[in-house]
Amino acid sequence: MAGAPGDVAELPPRLAIMLFRNRVLLPGAVVRIRCTSPTNVRLVEQELWQKEDRGLIGVLPVRDLQHSAWESKIKSSCNGIPGKNSRVFPDGSRKNVCRGVAARALHLSRGMEKPSGRVTYTVVLEGWCRFSLKDMNARGSYNTARIGQLDMTKAEMEQAEKDPEVQLLGRQFKVVASELISALEQKQRTVGRTKILLETTSAHRLADIFVANFENNFEDRLAMLDAVDLKQRLVKATEIITRHLQTIKVAEKISQKVEGNLSKSQKEFLLRQQMKAIKEELGDNDEDEDDVVALEKKMQNVGMPANVWKHTQRELRRLRKMQPQQPGYGSSRAYLELLAELPWQISSEERELDLVAAKERLDSEHYGLGKVKKRIIEYLAVRKLKPDARGPVLCFVGPPGVGKTSLASSIAGALGRLFIRISLGGVKDEADIRGHRRTYIGSMPGRLIEGIKRVGVNNPVMLLDEIDKTGTDVRGDPASALLEVLDPEQNRTFNDHYLNVPFDLSKVVFVATANRIQPISPPLLDRMEVIELPGYTSEEKLCIAMRHLIPRVFDQHGITVQHLKIPEAMVELIIQRYTREAGVRNLERHLAALARAAAVKVAEREHSIHVAREVQAETTTTTVVEGGEVADGEIDMEVEAMGVHGRDLANAIAGVEPWHVDEAMVETVLGPPKFDGKEAAERVSTPGVAVGLVWTAVGGEVQFVEATAMTGKGDLHLTGQLGDVIKESAQIALTWVRARAAELKLATGAGRGLMDSRDIHIHFPAGAVPKDGPSAGVTLVTALVSLLGKRCVRADTAMTGEMTLRGLVLPVGGVKDKILAAHRFGIKRVILPERNFKDLQEVPANILANVEILLARRMEDVLHEAFEGGCPWRIQARM
């Protein structure tokens, strides 16, 4: 026996029969079965395992219901009754279709023997050819049957295949079969082996194999088994496979239709669900994803311009693709959060500008400053008439604490806009204004965008504080970035490097402040209108303190005039002895210190009142009986404790005298006076010291110049924080003095010796204030003449001015500030270059009434006024 299944030479007349419950083995099909029942185990053992040759057995399909019936039928009717080989159906009918398939074992394996002695076999069987059951013998340990071969032999088959009808049916079947293979191939199932069979195997054999492979229905398989006739078999197989093919096609169509009906968003939803599931599997936190959704929602509502929205969408997509642990996720998120938080469309409502109210507001918040307030009102009036007018940017220039910031905030109040202060002090990097590009690690938006984010509206009043303190270095020029900010043409599309999309700053009202004009770059200055605030006189400071600072400080510390009284005299004392500033910042600080001290006292008082009442409550819960007699049980009046907490505090101590600030208290709180008005007199009490007036970033300043002589070769040494110009001034001063030694009567005696053989050392001791102005020439000469003539300069005199080699005194700047500084310092006489006369108009009258101004054209005039009478070289002053 050889060849492929179906190519049957001859079957033996009797075969051992194995019953297949609800399964049909067809020729060409391969099954793997595990035999555990004693009958089958014995069958396998004897018919297959113990035979050297490959054994053949008969496989007979039976229905479940039939199974037991068969057992009995086989015993009663099938056995030994030829012609009764019929299949018994549940309805009791009998059909003459009792057929099976002879099968050969391709592989056999024997299971381990169990302790009970039982063994099992696993058999791989291949269907070989159909047979009919003639009779069954169940007398042995398993069934055997006499059989008759049904399938044709190879030679008969070849003959039959020549029939054109068989050939046609065969071709038809192969067409359907190959269609099925291609349909399955599309689904990427492994159908390779079946495909090969299609080309190499005859149609009738293929029919059995296809049905065995693709059809699970017991009845159909049974029908196939019954189809002994070739034509019938091909027709049956074509029908079964066609049906199978249709089912696949319909399923395909339905799934395509369903897919087509899914909208893009549904697909996205499905994909997201899948992603969520995957993330859950991976243990990734899904909160971030929810956050991103919230972020996107927020962004949809902030009214971004279309181009920004497009850009944002792109960034969002990028973020979604990232894992939260991935580097760059955090920065990408922070960036998107900034985009979501910026007020693209949010403006605070600008109320109708009431100029009268604005003026009242300015007056109520600031004392004096008449000119400044006038200019602000003009500025507001223009805005009222033409709201989108591209007026100049106001720039308040003045020393610290003169109210620049608070004026800007009053403008915001008058316009009904929000106020934001951007500090530009020390900004040297352009990125501080414009932000870093996002490629930098730790990049951030610039201060302007950051400020806009903080304030939350796109039309605030933005104060560019200390605009003069921006410097230029290798990291770029912040001033040029500011130019763009302040230019109405350009700030509509302000481009912050970090933001990377334009932001409209055109609705922002810019106000700037500076201590000095000089450091501001000319193009920037050109875009601004400078309003100077020079500093206050003592009288102005007193008024500011009484009207504005004290009420504000009290309010900030939760105390009232019922707790503390600061008399004017004490405020004056603080102004004179504890502060020497142009503004009122330190004054405010000192007043705050007094208020704090008072707050402590008030709190202590509160505590003592509280305890006293409680004691009273306990001891006075006694009975008071009219007539003065105490009678048990007769209660007329009960005395109750008073609550003195919280708001009752003011009432509780209402009866208590307010705390009056006196000199002793000022000293206790603020320490001993810092300035006593005698400093100048003390310092000029030795020859070689002169008092000059200089101008610095913090306004006018009093400056001592000390000159000494020591053994040397007649060199000049200069110390202090000095610039080149002042060094030159010192050289001119020495040259001038040496040239006039005789005239000044310095060239004789000790003076002469000092002049020629000794080094001169000039020192500017006042702190670390850099001094570069040219205006120290006059003071330097005076100090040298004092040193060499061994005469002291008048104690109450200060001077300012530059000079030429020929002794002409040149005009200088900042005269008003310098005179204010001298006044603060307690100096009574100021020597000025004659040509600065016009500057005196700016000096408040009350100052001029207190400080004597002496004007000089030549250096000799200055010297005449600087030294106290009796000067040996007294020169006629030309005033």
Ligand SMILES: Nc1ncnc2c1ncn2[C@@H]1O[C@H](COP(=O)(O)OP(=O)(O)OP(=O)(O)O)[C@@H](O)[C@H]1O
């Ligand atoms: N004329 C004034 N009337 C009332 N208060 C004033 C006046 N000038 C200054 N102040 C008060 O003095 C304090 C300091 O003023 P502000 O902070 O505006 O000074 P500034 O000139 O901006 O100083 P800086 O240049 O240091 O920022 C504030 O409390 C301010 O209200």
